[in-house]
Amino acid sequence: MLSSTEIRNSFVEFFKERGHAYVAGASLVPPPDSTLLFTNAGMNQFVDYFKGTTVSKHSRIVNYQRCMRVSGKHNDLLEVGVDHTHHTLFEMMGNWSIADYGKKESIVWAWDYLTKGCGLPKEKLWVTIFREDDEAEMLWKDNTDVVPSRIRRFGEKENFWEMGETGPCGPCSEIHIDIGEDRGCGRPECEVNCTHCNRHVELWNLVFIQYERQNNGSLVPLKNLFVDTGLGLERLVCLLQGTRSNYDTDLFTPVIRSIESLSGIKYESAEEQKRIAFRVLCDHVRALSFLIADGIMPANDGRGYVLRKVLRRSVLHGRNLGFESTFIASLIPHIIAVMKEAYPYLTDQEEVIKKVVTSEEERFHSALHTGLRTLDEEMASIGKGEKVLPGDVVFRLADTYGVPIDFIEEEIAPARGLKIDRQGYEALMQEQRARARQARKAKDGGAELGAILADEEATRFTGYDHLEDRGRIVHCLKGNEEVPHLYKGETGTIVLDRTPFYAESGGQIGDAGVILSDMGKFEVSDTQSLGKQIVLHIGKVVSGKMETGAEIRACVDAERRANAAHHHTATHLMNYALRQVLGGHVKQSGSLVTPDYLRFDFTHYEAPSKEQLKQVEEMVNALIRSNQPVAARVMKIEEAKEEGALAFFGDKYGDVVRVVGVGDFSKEFCGGTHVKAAGDIGAFFIVKESAISTGVRRIEAVAGAAAYARACGAFQSLRDMQNALNVGENELLPGVNRLLDERKQLSAQNEKLLRESAKTRVHSMLDSAKDVDGVKVVAIDLGEVDGNAAPILRDLGDDIVLRESPAAVAVLAARSKGRVNFIVRIGVEALNRGMDANKIIRGVAQKTGGSGGGRKDMAQGGSANASQLKEALEAVPGMVKELLCEKR
Numbered sequence: 001m002l003s004s005t006e007i008r009n010s011f012v013e014f015f016k017e018r019g020h021a022y023v024a025g026a027s028l029v030p031p032p033d034s035t036l037l038f039t040n041a042g043m044n045q046f047v048d049y050f051k052g053t054t055v056s057k058h059s060r061i062v063n064y065q066r067c068m069r070v071s072g073k074h075n076d077l078l079e080v081g082v083d084h085t086h087h088t089l090f091e092m093m094g095n096w097s098i099a100d101y102g103k104k105e106s107i108v109w110a111w112d113y114l115t116k117g118c119g120l121p122k123e124k125l126w127v128t129i130f131r132e133d134d135e136a137e138m139l140w141k142d143n144t145d146v147v148p149s150r151i152r153r154f155g156e157k158e159n160f161w162e163m164g165e166t167g168p169c170g171p172c173s174e175i176h177i178d179i180g181e182d183r184g185c186g187r188p189e190c191e192v193n194c195t196h197c198n199r200h201v202e203l204w205n206l207v208f209i210q211y212e213r214q215n216n217g218s219l220v221p222l223k224n225l226f227v228d229t230g231l232g233l234e235r236l237v238c239l240l241q242g243t244r245s246n247y248d249t250d251l252f253t254p255v256i257r258s259i260e261s262l263s264g265i266k267y268e269s270a271e272e273q274k275r276i277a278f279r280v281l282c283d284h285v286r287a288l289s290f291l292i293a294d295g296i297m298p299a300n301d302g303r304g305y306v307l308r309k310v311l312r313r314s315v316l317h318g319r320n321l322g323f324e325s326t327f328i329a330s331l332i333p334h335i336i337a338v339m340k341e342a343y344p345y346l347t348d349q350e351e352v353i354k355k356v357v358t359s360e361e362e363r364f365h366s367a368l369h370t371g372l373r374t375l376d377e378e379m380a381s382i383g384k385g386e387k388v389l390p391g392d393v394v395f396r397l398a399d400t401y402g403v404p405i406d407f408i409e410e411e412i413a414p415a416r417g418l419k420i421d422r423q424g425y426e427a428l429m430q431e432q433r434a435r436a437r438q439a440r441k442a443k444d445g446g447a448e449l450g451a452i453l454a455d456e457e458a459t460r461f462t463g464y465d466h467l468e469d470r471g472r473i474v475h476c477l478k479g480n481e482e483v484p485h486l487y488k489g490e491t492g493t494i495v496l497d498r499t500p501f502y503a504e505s506g507g508q509i510g511d512a513g514v515i516l517s518d519m520g521k522f523e524v525s526d527t528q529s530l531g532k533q534i535v536l537h538i539g540k541v542v543s544g545k546m547e548t549g550a551e552i553r554a555c556v557d558a559e560r561r562a563n564a565a566h567h568h569t570a571t572h573l574m575n576y577a578l579r580q581v582l583g584g585h586v587k588q589s590g591s592l593v594t595p596d597y598l599r600f601d602f603t604h605y606e607a608p609s610k611e612q613l614k615q616v617e618e619m620v621n622a623l624i625r626s627n628q629p630v631a632a633r634v635m636k637i638e639e640a641k642e643e644g645a646l647a648f649f650g651d652k653y654g655d656v657v658r659v660v661g662v663g664d665f666s667k668e669f670c671g672g673t674h675v676k677a678a679g680d681i682g683a684f685f686i687v688k689e690s691a692i693s694t695g696v697r698r699i700e701a702v703a704g705a706a707a708y709a710r711a712c713g714a715f716q717s718l719r720d721m722q723n724a725l726n727v728g729e730n731e732l733l734p735g736v737n738r739l740l741d742e743r744k745q746l747s748a749q750n751e752k753l754l755r756e757s758a759k760t761r762v763h764s765m766l767d768s769a770k771d772v773d774g775v776k777v778v779a780i781d782l783g784e785v786d787g788n789a790a791p792i793l794r795d796l797g798d799d800i801v802l803r804e805s806p807a808a809v810a811v812l813a814a815r816s817k818g819r820v821n822f823i824v825r826i827g828v829e830a831l832n833r834g835m836d837a838n839k840i841i842r843g844v845a846q847k848t849g850g851s852g853g854g855r856k857d858m859a860q861g862g863s864a865n866a867s868q869l870k871e872a873l874e875a876v877p878g879m880v881k882e883l884l885c886e887k888r
Contacts, residue, residue, distance in 0.1 A: 004237045004251050005341050008064055011093045011231065014113050015062035020095055023058065025065035028089075028294045029303065035166065037303055038068035042094035043168075043207075043228040049098045050168040050209050050226045057655060059100035064093045064233065064342065066290050070306050077310075081280035081317075083198055084238075084245035088310060089287035091233035091342075099224035103173075104139050106206050106227045110175060111144040114203070118240055124178045126192040126200060127151045130159040130171030136208070140173070152192055161207040161228075168222065170210040176200045177239065203239075204231040245279075252282045254334045262330060263321040277317040284314040285331045286339075288357055293349040295587045295603055297695035298360045304693060309404075311357060312364050316404060326361045329354040352585040355605035356695040371401030375412060377838075389413055391424020398425075399432070449530055452482055453495065459535040460498035463511070463673065464632070467556040471498040473517075476548050477536075486522070486546040494522060494537040494546060500556050501537060503529035507591030508568050508672040513556040520544025561673060563595035566681045566704030569630055569662065569674045570620065571598050573684070574701065575646070576666040577619040578602060581612050588646075589696055593672065596706050600699045601692060608697065613686055620684045627679030628663030632670075635659060645669055683707040766805055772880045775830050776808040779876040781815075781869055789814035789821040790860065797825030797858070809835055811844065811876045813869055820848065820869055823860045831857055834887025835880065843879050847872035 002010070012022055026045040030036045036044065042065035048054035070077045070088050079086040097106065114120045127146055129136040131153040140146055153159075162169040176192045177200070184190045184199035192200045209226040211219040234246040241249050247256065256267050259278055267278050291307045298308040314328055332354050336346045346353075375397055389408075397403045403412075409420050453475065462469045475495035476486050486492045494515060501524060504510040510527030515537060524539040537554075571593055579586045582604055590601035608616075637657045645659045645667040660670040662678055675681060681703050687710070688700040702710050718732065725735040769776040778800055785792060793812045800810040806827035813822040822844055824837040841852040841859035848868045852861015863869075 001241055004233065004241075004249060004338075007237055007240060008091070008093065008233060008342060010117065011113070012062055012064070014117055015060075015095045015109070018060070018109060020060040020062035021058040023061050023063050025063050028066060028068055028290060029296065037306065038070070039065065040067050040069050041065070041228075042067070042092045042230055043096065043209075046096055046098070046228070047168060050222065050228075051212065052223060054655075056098045059098045061096040061098065062094070064091050066090075066343070067092050068287065068291070068306075070287075070310065077313075080283050081276045081278075084247060084279070085198060085201055085235055087234060087246070087283050087287075089283070089290055092230045093233055093236075094228065094230045096229070097225075097227035099226060101227065102225050103136055103206075103208055103227070104143060106208075106229055107136070107139050107173065108143050110204050110206055110229065110231075111146065114175065115145075118236070120177065120239065123147060125150065126176040126178065128154050128159055128174045128176065128192060130173075131155055133159075133171045133173070133208075136171070136173050150192075154193060158193055161205065162213060166213050166215055168209045168211070168226070169213050169219070170208045172205050172207040174202050174206070175204040176202050179239075183244075201235055202232075203235055204229060247279045247282055251338060252279075254338055255282045255285065255331055258331055258334045259321065262327060263323065265321055274320055277320040280317040281314055281321075281331070284310050284317075285328055286335050288314070288328070289332055289335045289339075289346060289353050290343075292353045292356050292695070293343075293346050295589060297356065297589065297603055297693055299693040299696075308360065308364075311360050312404060315361060315364050315368070325365065326358050328357045328361055332357070349585055352603070352605055352695075359605060359695065367401045368403060371397050371403040372412070374401065375403070375408070387418055389418050389420045391421035391426075391428060394420050394422075394425040395428040449477065449480055449493075449536075452477070452480070453530060453534050456495065456534055457497075458533040459496060461500075461502070461535065462498055463500040463502050463556065466500045467558050467561065469498060469500045469554050471496040471552055471554060473515075473546060473548050473550050473552055476546055484548050486541050488520065488541050488543055488545065491540045492538075492546075494524075494539075495534060496537065496552065496554060499535050499537070499554050501527040501535060501554060502556075502561070502673055503527045503535045505529060506593075506670055506672050507571070508564060508593040509595075511556045511564075512560055513554070515539075515546070515552050515554050517544075517546065517550045517552045519550060520546055522546050560595045562675075563704055563706065564593055565673050565675050567595070567598040567702075567706075568593045568670075568672045569678065570624075570681050570684050570701065570703035571600055572660065572662060572666050572668055572670070572674075573620045573623050573678065573681075574598075574600060574616065574699065575602075575668070576662075577616045577623070578604075578699075580619065581615045582608060590698075597687070597700060597702050600701070602697055602699070603695055604697050605695055607691065608689060613689055613699075617684065617686050623662070623665070624678050624681045624684060626663065627677050628665075629677050630660065630662050630674050632658055632660045632674070640667075640669065643667060680704075683711065685710055765800065766808065769808065770877050772877050773884055774807065775833060775835065775880055775884065776805050777811075777877045777880050778808060779811040779873040781813045781873060783815065785814045785816045789816040790823070793821060793823040793860070794825075794858075797823050801825045801827035801830075806830070809840070809876070809880055811840065811873060813873065815866055818864070820850070820863045820866045821860070822848075822850075822852070822862065822869075824854075824858065826857045828857075834883050836883060839883065840876065840879050843875065844872045847875060 016022060025042070026039055028039050030039050030044055042063060046061065049056040066089060068089050077088055080088055095109070114125065115122050122145060125146065127140055127150060129151065137151055140151055141148055159172050159174065160169065161172040179199060179201055183197065185194060185197035187196060190197065190199060194200060207228040209222065209228055211221055214220060234251060237249045237251060238246045243249050246252065256278055259281055260266055265274060267275060270278070287310055288307065296303045296307050298304050298311065311328070318327055332350060336350055340347050394405065394408055397408060398405050405425065409422070413420050456474070473494055474497050476483050477493040478486065478490065501511040501513065502508065504527065511524070512526065513524050515522040515524060520541055521543045522539055523542050524537045526538045528536045528538060530536055571591060575588060585603070587603045588600065589603055592599040634656060637655055640657050640659045647669050657669050658671055659667055660674055661667045684701060684703045685707050686699055686701045690698050692698045722729060722732055725732065727735045765778050765780060766776060769778045793814055797810045797812055801808050807829040808827045809830050810825040811822065813820055824841045826835045826837045836856050837859035838854055838856060841854060841861050845852040845861045845863065848863040849865045850861055850863025852859055854860055
């Protein structure tokens, strides 16, 4: 029996023998200009070849590609585990023709590989073609020994392939296999593409890319025919290893065995819901491993949200197998052991993957606990005759706490005899989606400009060598309209035939400066690019006018450019230092380079220690003092990768790349502007380090003139403190510590006096308490407190209800550091009469715009707004009366 590794290799070798070059699969993260959330097909990285915007050095390509289909047009998430053939992450093996061979060769080779290379019986294979593709049918009949009666025609849904809403597309021909009558629906008409069963499994899709789908939905023919094929590895392995399920192959059985060992449940003998949980975990944990290894971290939107969703589904299915605490990390080594030969980079990322999933899993367990507790509270507040959980509650549980909607609808609500307001939930979801669409629309505002400048030649950039250059205005734009002139006072956009202005890219913001002509002056406030080809100079005419066709002189703000260069080169040095100090798993996940500061986002599973950050800062400054030369070279991408150059976040790379190196230690793909030597930077300081999401950290830092200004400011602050304390430089820290100790002592004394003062007031508080049907209600604002108000309030509440009056309800408030703290304490007799501290604290918090919660006998909360506190405390007796009525 062939292993999955041998099958994968056999496919590659088959097409290598037929003149195909092997090209490694791409990351799951598509290029920045892609409309896709994830790489969802092997052809994604070759799209530019089909469009003709990039020339491929290979006309025939073969590879295997990790793919994710959990969003948009291709979303298989809900089918995973329920059937035995769908996956979130799967491997697509494919061969491509870049305007080389056509339909005939792709059909013949696909048939030969399956029937001769793999030995699949031709009498079990079916072929489907697009309903209008007479040529494909003829080629199948004339060039293969397929059974003619097993060729079927279908429409767009089944046999017209599209990568997304727009882009290259075309008719396709699919090969399916009949896996047995016992797997079918039993209907006499059951055959390929049956909608009632999974008896006929799609194996291979041969796509003949002839068109490009436009934004308006129309199809534009491409200049050449391209072939894009995709053969699902998991399904082929299942067939060749003779198993009834993808999950019974060597791709998944090691993981199933490990789940059995952890759970004590046998997969083969388990009930179907538990078997589904096994399959979901096998699939999802594999997807998590690849997502994190490709630099994706949990987040509240985008790819990170999908990762988080997959992980949370894993946790929920794990509960079906008895996993109540973290367990996913223990499955990761088994995934990697299966996949490491094809994807060796997984081994390097193993520890990072384990730490990220464990951290996120712990967070979800905590959120799930809070969400379920909130759900119980909401359910308890539903009227006795009501049987529906409101849509806004369901939405909050799903959106805020991450409790999946199907988990609420199918398990939690029915267990309590409730249904959910699905319509109300969906309405809120639609509002959220509308907001997201609006945000995307705002972000993609350049689409109209793209139509205007569609035929414009690329702007020639001369800014690496010049800060001034002469050129000609080729377009004047006002908003999204082209105009012949821009007049004084008008804002707009100018496009030149050549420019020294650097357009924002790779995290570095665009240049500013001026464009001068004989007729006027245009101040450039920002420089952007359209499709990375056309440079847009955005600004305002400050004198005269700007006219299309006019000869101009473009002048970049030299100081601003230099300051940006200081920060850009410093970013490269910091990236190098972080990898040295924290580990090679560190990957850049975002950056911003400005003249005033830099911001750098990177993947790391925990907060770097102060010592580690100090090491990074010292290493960068040592590299600056080394004054190594900074050099940019243009080279082939394969050569750059062999030299160990790192891809710089936010850029898309062709066959030829620009590599910026500092000495012989830092090498990165980069199109930005840099200093000539590291010493030009001067100095570097880390200003702030923080978390922006699970597994992603952010550093803000300054370099060059900004670093000097910060150092001067720090020195002046030290001098001012010395003068204020009247101490020498070496006595400054001891002096500050003495002041802090004195303040601490005074605060403690003040708190003690306040406690004693409050205790003497207990009897007067009870004397002034309101009697509500035998329950004493104490609702008092203690005023301003120096220090932590919470322990004072707790002690006073205990004195009232434990030592003095068990029939009392004490609602106490105090103000500290601009915030109101309040506490509700219930005596045992009052508790027996139906008092609930949790309900009272929520009532007080709601009236003050704050929040709170706790137990029935004691709850606490707070608010930033004290203006409504008096009214809230006055309302407490009414709340007590309502609770007494409920008890009756």
